Amino acid sequence: MRPHGAARMLEVAFRYPIKMYVNALGVPPPAIIAEAHSKGILVGALTGSRRHAIKHAQAGVDVLVAAGGEAGGHCGEIATLVLVPEVIDAIRDYPHMDVLAAGGIATGRQMAACMAMGAAGAWCGSVWLTTKEAETIPTVKEKMLKASSANTVRSRSRTGKPTRQLQSAWSDAWASKEAPDPLPMPLQGILTRPVAAKVDKLAEAGHPGAKQLAAYFVGQCVGLMNSEQSVRSVVYDFMTDYAEAVERLSATVAAPAARSETGS
């Protein structure tokens, strides 16, 4: 993913009627922002801190994805509950911008909580990993369904930058005192990707050591992902849970108002 490789992929993406392009691990390059805007495509950017938010806003980004430290994959250290309002406040001078909340969101009530904080919507990654349609290999899917929210770690062992992932014999080995420091990005990924692919293949063939090593990126909301569902059913659950949460919240305002109207 050097600029040349990214440019070739974007050239293909921009040939399609896409609505939004989202950049991670840094500020989107000015030429890409300009090209996206010239085609009417919104530009988003993953944001792990107030500092990132300001840099993205100054660069002309339209949508911030404020991803807390509980998120699966590359993540910072600040929790979603703190990051979302912090990022919204940081871009107060850029009223055209919207913030999507990310990190730890696996239910409609969490989405409602983020909307209550001022987010325009939720951006989810982990929750899809245990769906019937997911790419997750069965060994890892089973581990995710059994995992609690305490069973993830933030480790540089996969890509060279901190990523939240399922704790496994792999992450334990890289965290041990004898282990070398992971290489910087992109070298660690180049080193580990073929090995991880082999581990997955062996795990699926029933190799006991490979089964212990097998893992994948996932966030702390893995503890809320306890049954394999279709994507349709996850979306339906989000909608009903969101509506119930909003009703509950509305009642907290309506009840005292109603009481004062009736004088009770």
Ligand SMILES: Cc1cc2nc3c(=O)[nH]c(=O)nc-3n(C[C@H](O)[C@H](O)[C@H](O)COP(=O)(O)O)c2cc1C
């Ligand atoms: C398996 C997996 C792969 C991901 N890959 C990327 C990626 O390539 N680029 C990116 O910007 N974010 C990536 N993410 C992060 C998501 O875009 C999202 O910010 C994050 O999953 C939200 O937190 P959640 O996992 O708690 O829902 C990935 C997340 C997961 C779980």
